[in-house]
Amino acid sequence: MTMLEENxxxxxxxxxxxxxxxxxxLNAALRDAMAEDPRVVVYxxxxxxxxxxxxxxxxxxxxxxxxxxxDSPAAESGIVGTAIGMAEYGxxxxxxxxxxxxxxxxxxxxxxxxxxxxSRTKGRLRLPVVVxxxxxxxxxxxxxxxxxxxxxWAATPGLTVVTPSNPADAYSMLREAIxxxxxxxxxxxxxxxxxxxxxxxxxQTLPMxxxxxxxxxxxVTLIAYGSGVKVALDAADAGxxxxxxxxVVDLRSLSPFDDETVCAxxxxxxxxxxxxxxxxxxxxxxxxxxRLTEREFFSLEAPIxxxxxxxxxxxxxxxxxxxxxxxxxxxxxxxxxxx
Amino acid sequence: xTDNDVVVTGSARPAPKPxxxxxxxxxxxAGEATGGFGMPPVxxxxxxxxxxxxxxxxDVQVTKLTRQGRLAxxxxxxxxxxxxxxxxxxLAPQDWLFPSHRDTVAMLARGIPPQGxxxxxxxxxxxxxxxxxxxxxxxxxxxxxxxxHAVGLATAAKLSGDPVVALTFLGDGASSAGDAHEALxxxxxxxxxxxxxxxxxxxxxxxxxxxxxxxxxFADRAAGYDMPxxxxxxxxxxxxxxxxxxxxxxxxxxxxxxxxxGVTYRxxxxxxxxxxxxxRTADEVEEWRRRDPIARLETYxxxxxxxxxxxxxxxxxxxxxxxxxxxxxxxxxxxxDPLELFDHVYAAERxxxxxxxxxxxxxxxxxxxxxxR
Numbered sequence: 001m002t003m004l005e006e007n008x009x010x011x012x013x014x015x016x017x018x019x020x021x022x023x024x025x026l027n028a029a030l031r032d033a034m035a036e037d038p039r040v041v042v043y044x045x046x047x048x049x050x051x052x053x054x055x056x057x058x059x060x061x062x063x064x065x066x067x068x069x070x071d072s073p074a075a076e077s078g079i080v081g082t083a084i085g086m087a088e089y090g091x092x093x094x095x096x097x098x099x100x101x102x103x104x105x106x107x108x109x110x111x112x113x114x115x116x117x118x119s120r121t122k123g124r125l126r127l128p129v130v131v132x133x134x135x136x137x138x139x140x141x142x143x144x145x146x147x148x149x150x151x152x153w154a155a156t157p158g159l160t161v162v163t164p165s166n167p168a169d170a171y172s173m174l175r176e177a178i179x180x181x182x183x184x185x186x187x188x189x190x191x192x193x194x195x196x197x198x199x200x201x202x203x204q205t206l207p208m209x210x211x212x213x214x215x216x217x218x219x220v221t222l223i224a225y226g227s228g229v230k231v232a233l234d235a236a237d238a239g240x241x242x243x244x245x246x247x248v249v250d251l252r253s254l255s256p257f258d259d260e261t262v263c264a265x266x267x268x269x270x271x272x273x274x275x276x277x278x279x280x281x282x283x284x285x286x287x288x289x290x291r292l293t294e295r296e297f298f299s300l301e302a303p304i305x306x307x308x309x310x311x312x313x314x315x316x317x318x319x320x321x322x323x324x325x326x327x328x329x330x331x332x333x334x335x336x337x338x339x
Numbered sequence: 340x341t342d343n344d345v346v347v348t349g350s351a352r353p354a355p356k357p358x359x360x361x362x363x364x365x366x367x368x369a370g371e372a373t374g375g376f377g378m379p380p381v382x383x384x385x386x387x388x389x390x391x392x393x394x395x396x397x398d399v400q401v402t403k404l405t406r407q408g409r410l411a412x413x414x415x416x417x418x419x420x421x422x423x424x425x426x427x428x429x430l431a432p433q434d435w436l437f438p439s440h441r442d443t444v445a446m447l448a449r450g451i452p453p454q455g456x457x458x459x460x461x462x463x464x465x466x467x468x469x470x471x472x473x474x475x476x477x478x479x480x481x482x483x484x485x486x487x488h489a490v491g492l493a494t495a496a497k498l499s500g501d502p503v504v505a506l507t508f509l510g511d512g513a514s515s516a517g518d519a520h521e522a523l524x525x526x527x528x529x530x531x532x533x534x535x536x537x538x539x540x541x542x543x544x545x546x547x548x549x550x551x552x553x554x555x556x557f558a559d560r561a562a563g564y565d566m567p568x569x570x571x572x573x574x575x576x577x578x579x580x581x582x583x584x585x586x587x588x589x590x591x592x593x594x595x596x597x598x599x600x601g602v603t604y605r606x607x608x609x610x611x612x613x614x615x616x617x618x619r620t621a622d623e624v625e626e627w628r629r630r631d632p633i634a635r636l637e638t639y640x641x642x643x644x645x646x647x648x649x650x651x652x653x654x655x656x657x658x659x660x661x662x663x664x665x666x667x668x669x670x671x672x673x674x675x676d677p678l679e680l681f682d683h684v685y686a687a688e689r690x691x692x693x694x695x696x697x698x699x700x701x702x703x704x705x706x707x708x709x710x711x712r
Contacts, residue, residue, distance in 0.1 A: 085491020
């Protein structure tokens with residue numbers, strides 16, 4: 001019996017209701033995907049015995065063995081490069097980059113091969129690889145532990161780039177990412193790992209490529225993703241106290257982009273602001289603003305705003321609170337409009 | 340500045356003598372110089388000879404077609420046929436080959452038709468053959484990046500319990516890239532059934548070996564990864580075949596990866612856009628022409644009575660036929676479909692791409708009707 005055959009008789013996942021953190025939801029998604037499909041393997045730095053620095057892979061090695069879950073050498077280009085070869089052979093690797101900025105050594109493998117091999121071979125090779133990237137700041141991380149790299153990936157054709165903002169989406173979207181025949185950059189906002197909600201797993205939410213209106217409102221649309229969704233919801237709460245009716249759209253997927261849902265919201269409210277942690281200059285918000293301007297110019301009552309990180313390298317832990325967008329900064333930005 | 344110039348001398352230590360089975364004069368090598376490797380069976384040597392003759396004719400033809408403007412570019416393997424052919428000949432059908440940009444003739448020897456291996460160089464598409472059918476990955480341009488793919492595939496095969504080996508070619512230039520180290524280390528750590536064949540052809544475009552490394556041999560690196568390493572005369576097809584075959588079978592049997600350095604020489608320019616007279620002498624090239632891998636094997640086989648004029652003629656004729664077929668294929672206009680640009684980027688449907696495809700389709704339709712809307 002080979003290592004891959006050992007786990008083929010694991011029963012289908014049972015429903016269970018509990019308070020679930022995002023980290024636990026991701027863990028459950030990995031476990032259920034591995035139980036269901038023997039081709040799914042998980043590797044990266046410290047993801048075995050330690051269970052990952054954020055414990056997202058906790059217990060998986062004990063359950064599935066070192067033939068399915070293992071610690072790799074500490075080299076991200078090697079991790080993604082070997083995942084490409086594994087996918088060419090028919091496995092479905094899920095690899096972890098540990099921290100956002102640690103993914104940069106893998107940039108060539110992702111941009112030049114993972115994203116392009118499908119097109120390069122006229123679809124004769126498909127690479128069902130999931131690259132999990134714990135991303136963004138807000139956890140007091142030292143330098144290189146808090147970057148937001150989504151604009152690089154979203155600008156690369158061939159990749160699907162998604163990011164959950166809550167435990168239910170985290171489970172559902174990771175399952176869908178692993179089942180996808182296309183390579184998926186799966187960005188996990190670190191500051192939301194410990195957010196919890198009552199959940200019965202397994203759970204299936206909207207398809208991962210769809211945006212979702214997470215709060216309905218009529219005056220303005222806040223467009224956010226990942227960690228920015230919490231900021232947008234906080235701003236909506238604060239706005240409500242000032243009789244401002246705020247709609248919040250969680251993009252969930254950056255590539256592909258759900259124009260339909262976002263445009264429908266802006267048609268309704270007539271005003272839009274985009275929120276993200278990454279610097280505004282050349283950031284993903286620019287794409288959102290451009291798309292909305294092209295499509296909904298005549299629905300707009302005011303210029304589209306961006307409330308983002310400053311155009312500086314991500315700061316040291318004691319300074320990150322001044323850098324990160326928050327509800328106050330969002331509302332102050334909305335005040336710059338003529339109402 | 341003069342006191343602090345980067346002084347490039349190469350290693351002060353003499354390189355070990357490469358393993359050889361047939362020397363430059365075509366005589367069998369005896370004793371220590373063989374590294375303990377035995378001469379491959381004569382039918383294997385004849386097959387290596389035949390394939391080298393055929394692919395050289397192909398290679399020369401493609402270089403000419405490129406100069407005539409029929410291909411966008413081409414990276415010739417002239418002079419490196421022993422490495423290319425021995426590497427492929429050592430593989431079983433289920434094994435995989437991960438080529439670099441200079442390994443077109445190895446891909447051809449693996450059974451991919453000329454139009455399949457040349458689509459990239461003609462500019463029809465980045466790759467146009469079925470990797471799974473031939474167990475050959477698309478050729479890879481970014482140096483050493485593909486070597487990691489070989490390690491990954493070999494590891495997947497090992498995890499699946501399949502007796503599959505991945506062989507990958509890289510060059511002296513690629514040896515400097517970080518991915519080369521990562522691949523060797525991952526392969527060693529995971530004991531992946533991978534065979535690394537480093538063709539040391541002495542130049543990365545114009546940059547000579549002495550500016551690439553101070554080390555006396557790339558094969559020495561194997562010790563640091565605790566894997567077998569062999570420095571081999573890369574113009575000796577018999578030795579390359581013997582060493583690579585042993586490495587392939589060791590990997591298949593669970594013995595892990597090997598690193599094999601074939602010392603060879605790029606006789607031609609890097610590509611048609613290169614001018615080697617700017618960085619190397621004609622004498623140097625002539626010196627390496629005297630060590631030609633095909634002439635050497637032919638001399639040996641003729642002396643032993645295994646090769647006669649009829650065999651040599653058949654191989655030459657086969658090469659001519661392939662060259663003629665290649666000329667016909669490359670002189671015919673390439674059929675490219677602009678609308679196919681959008682078809683393979685994703686497995687999943689993308690509405691945004693469908694819209695862009697429609698846009699291009701309208702442009703094409705407008706152009707076809709003389710711009711009338």
